[in-house]
Amino acid sequence: MAVEKHGGNSMSGIIHGIMAQANYRAWEESLHGKRAVDLGKKECTRCGACCARRPCIPTPSELKKIAEYLHTSARETIRKYFVIDRMWLRPEYFIFPAKTTQRDLTGEFVPSDRTFDRGYCVFFDQERKACKIYPVRPKTAREQNCWQEDDSKATEQALAAWKRCDIKKQFNIDFNEE
Numbered sequence: 001m002a003v004e005k006h007g008g009n010s011m012s013g014i015i016h017g018i019m020a021q022a023n024y025r026a027w028e029e030s031l032h033g034k035r036a037v038d039l040g041k042k043e044c045t046r047c048g049a050c051c052a053r054r055p056c057i058p059t060p061s062e063l064k065k066i067a068e069y070l071h072t073s074a075r076e077t078i079r080k081y082f083v084i085d086r087m088w089l090r091p092e093y094f095i096f097p098a099k100t101t102q103r104d105l106t107g108e109f110v111p112s113d114r115t116f117d118r119g120y121c122v123f124f125d126q127e128r129k130a131c132k133i134y135p136v137r138p139k140t141a142r143e144q145n146c147w148q149e150d151d152s153k154a155t156e157q158a159l160a161a162w163k164r165c166d167i168k169k170q171f172n173i174d175f176n177e178e
């Protein structure tokens with residue numbers, strides 16, 4: 001997910017990335033307090049912290065289902081709502097929903113200085129505190145439970161699926177690699 005990437009592999013990029021990540025973490029912590037884990041609950045309170053902190057990562061097949069739900073093609077879905085990213089020091093590219101602050105980047109690779117943009121996922125309805133694509137939300141969303149110690153298994157599975165997928169060929173999307 002975008003929050004794990006640093007700003008390039010040069011020394012200044014790494015220092016910039018570490019500072020940006022620390023700053024981002026402080027913002028993440030400001031979202032705490034109403035999460036199920038803070039309240040000692042074992043069911044989602046729909047506080048929205050997940051959808052602000054870390055938009056969920058769909059697998060390529062889940063992306064196609066989201067596109068069907070939106071009555072458009074996967075390519076158009078990526079171009080309108082998703083950004084392309086890569087974990088720091090990992091080779092695979094993956095796509096995930098842009099944040100509202102990243103609408104200008106949809107269909108493109110997230111540059112390192114935008115990795116830590118704050119804001120909610122473009123599919124998050126802030127008034128209703130609900131996911132606009134709820135019936136087809138990815139497994140990574142369904143299994144993101146803050147009260148569980150390790151909720152990263154689905155994310156790892158999604159990343160493994162993207163490792164086997166050439167985004168450019170499969171979805172006819174061209175983007176500049178970092």
Ligand code: SF4
Pocket residue numbers: 034035036037043044045046047048049050051144145146147
């Ligand atoms: S799972 Fe996410 S949205 Fe639900 S209570 Fe926990 S942090 Fe909030």
Ligand code: SF4
Pocket residue numbers: 050051054055056097121122123124125130131132133134137138141
């Ligand atoms: S797609 Fe839905 S569940 Fe996933 S981050 Fe966005 S609003 Fe949240």
